[in-house]
Amino acid sequence: MLKTSIRTKNLSKSYDNKTVVSNVSINLPYGGIFGVLGKNGAGKTTFLAMLMGLITPSEGEIFIFDKSLKLHKYEILKNINFQSPYVDLPKKITVMQNLIFYARLYDVKHIKKKILKLSDDLFIKDLLDNIYGTLSSGQKTRVNLCKALLNDPKLLLLDEPTASLDISTSEFIRKYIKSFQKKNNSTILITSHNLEEIEKMCSHIILLEKGKIKFDGKKNELFKQNKSSSLKDIFLNDD
């Protein structure tokens, strides 16, 4: 049985002597929704990108599902997926063509069946034949989430999953992510500026400040430690 989903040891990233992530060591158990919080430039996206092998760390080690990312990268990547509003899919082809492409890259079995099931769940079935570039941002988010779930990831990384979405779509996405986590017992790591969202979804929070870990633990401990009842208070008091 897997002990940890993500373990990092003294993880650091610097660009031209500017440190973006510094000595981050975390140990996340398998299964659950975890939040990564921090102000702009705190190093959240860099941290997430390092976990996916998109950015090579300057120092330190990453272990995903108890295996070294450096040594078992492609084996690990089969079980990871990612969604971000800042990362898109090719705009000139249809939603279906995009999804089939990614399903092939992840070696998904019964591709069409899988896409139809997910697109039904995410209410994008009617969009499958549409050109991706013509979709609204809410529709794109749902399509991207569909892409992110194609391989039933054991580790799902979500970078601001509800950014620029209306309230009802945001709520739908949050519910869906929660139900996916429960059903698959996967690990989900979310970064968001929406503190309420993190508060609602995550039991465990990692707080980054200027690339360093300021807090890593249960949400309630964070509240207790800061004598606050909400993340918003903690962030505002911090200013």
Place this chain on the structure above:
Amino acid sequence: MINRILALLIRYKNISFGSFPRLLSIFYWPTVQILFWGYFTNFFMSNDSFGIWSTLNIILSAVVLWDVLFRGQLGLTISFFEELWSRNLPNLFITPLKDIEMVYGLILISLIRTLIGITPAVFFANYFFDFHLFELGLYLIFLFLNLIIFGWSIGFIVSGLVLRYGQAFEELAWAIIFIILPFSCVYYPLDSLPNIVQDIALFLPTVHIFETMRFILIENKIVLNNVFIIIFLNLFYLILSILFFLKMIFVARKRGLLFNQGE
């Protein structure tokens, strides 16, 4: 009003002269045109022994084969740029797709795009101008493959540069082929070039490819030595360019560039 026009002028100046490749794109066309047409005219003013139809056949063969190189390079770079333009690189690089698999994919799509692009042109030329590219026989396959391979080499270099240094280098995708055009001796033989330029041009496989093409069309023979040189140079450049492209992906990961690309 003057302030607003001045603002526009400064803005366009910054865009146009802001990077070396963009600056290069402003002056490469006139220079390339002068060099190319100068050598071309010199050659044809001093050689009228082939006859008009043979000459036309040689020129049309050269046009089509040169386009193989251009399509091959463009087919590869544009396919890669599509990923950059659509901000799709992070999605791609977090899949189990290996970097070398991407190289194979780009090569194959370039081959398909080139075949689709070139085939109608060959048949139109055949129909309208009594042009017989197929006179080159089996050698045509050899020349085609070697031109497209050199196109891939250029394509990988350009793609690597864009990945590493950003979209300013995109201009190179269209410019680079025409920069080497005058020195590739596509429409005139190598000895049309000044001696010193000839020595440099010999490092281009294109020179040997088009010399071979002319030799086959005029003499109906092939020089084996040329064949070996073409294969050697092409393999050397292809391996070098793929290693360069892979290195640039490695550097992009190190510098966090995969996340910041796109329109």
